[in-house]
Amino acid sequence: MKSPRINPSILSADFVNLQAELEAIASADLVHVDVMDNHFVPNLTMGPPIVERIQAVSPVPLDMHLMIADADRWAPGYAELGAYSVTFHAEATNDPVALARKIRDIGARAGIALKPGTDVAPYLELLPEFDQLLVMTVEPGFGGQAFMPDMMPKLQQASEAKKAHGLDIWLQVDGGITVDTIGMAAEAGADTFVAGSAVYGGVPEQRIAELRAAANAHVHTKA
Ligand code: DX5
Ligand code: ZN
Numbered sequence: 412m413k414s415p416r417i418n419p420s421i422l423s424a425d426f427v428n429l430q431a432e433l434e435a436i437a438s439a440d441l442v443h444v445d446v447m448d449n450h451f452v453p454n455l456t457m458g459p460p461i462v463e464r465i466q467a468v469s470p471v472p473l474d475m476h477l478m479i480a481d482a483d484r485w486a487p488g489y490a491e492l493g494a495y496s497v498t499f500h501a502e503a504t505n506d507p508v509a510l511a512r513k514i515r516d517i518g519a520r521a522g523i524a525l526k527p528g529t530d531v532a533p534y535l536e537l538l539p540e541f542d543q544l545l546v547m548t549v550e551p552g553f554g555g556q557a558f559m560p561d562m563m564p565k566l567q568q569a570s571e572a573k574k575a576h577g578l579d580i581w582l583q584v585d586g587g588i589t590v591d592t593i594g595m596a597a598e599a600g601a602d603t604f605v606a607g608s609a610v611y612g613g614v615p616e617q618r619i620a621e622l623r624a625a626a627n628a629h630v631h632t633k634a
Contacts, residue, residue, distance in 0.1 A: 417604055417610075417619050418603060419605075421433070422554045423555070435615040435616065440603075441495060442469050446462070446478060446479055473494040474496045478552070486513075490513075490519035498583075511523070521540070523537075524545035531544075538569070539576070543583055548588070556586060590622060593622055
């Protein structure tokens with residue numbers, strides 16, 4: 412699973428044919444699973460029973476994105492289901508470090524997500540506690556929104572901290588990622604890309620290959 416990683420979001424898949432929709436993205440690195448509780452965000456998706464079935468049939472490991480309140484209470488359960496990565500929101504926890512340690516102890520990678528209005532600076536010194544930082548490039552809640560370029564400085568700051576301290580952390584972007592925006596995110600330091608409508612709006616395997624090529628092209632011209 413080397414960078415750039417492409418993680419399709421099944422929020423844009425056909426929920427009634429999830430098994431086929433999962434098989435259609437077998438060339439992806441991970442499958443991004445958006446859990447929404449209609450409280451932390453104004454939308455509702457799924458909870459543990461459905462995630463358990465996704466875990467059982469998915470050809471690629473699960474990248475959980477928990478857009479739920481009281482992450483301290485609910486996030487460890489997704490690690491226990493066998494998810495590869497569990498990302499909770501900084502705005503939804505009282506103790507991000509304790510929660511990350513719990514998720515890691517269970518055996519999953521621990522991720523922290525920042526809404527567009529949340530500054531990255533207070534979290535930079537906590538990065539060694541995490542395996543992934545998710546910089547949201549749309550307001551969480553819905554697929555198909557426009558990419559927010561003004562989030563790029565957050566990625567640059569995280570990328571600098573990563574280099575300065577030699578951290579082994581993935582920098583993920585989520586929201587509005589397309590072949591046209593992925594290069595900008597890659598240049599700012601992102602290495603892990605979530606794409607919902609861009610993947611499921613066409614032939615998924617083709618779209619994954621196009622996104623991967625666009626991210627790669629960019630990283631190469633930069634180097
Ligand atoms: C939005 C979700 C995203 C969503 C992205 O709150 O976290 O994962 O699926 O969808 P696109 O790629 O269409 O912006
Ligand atoms: Zn997401």
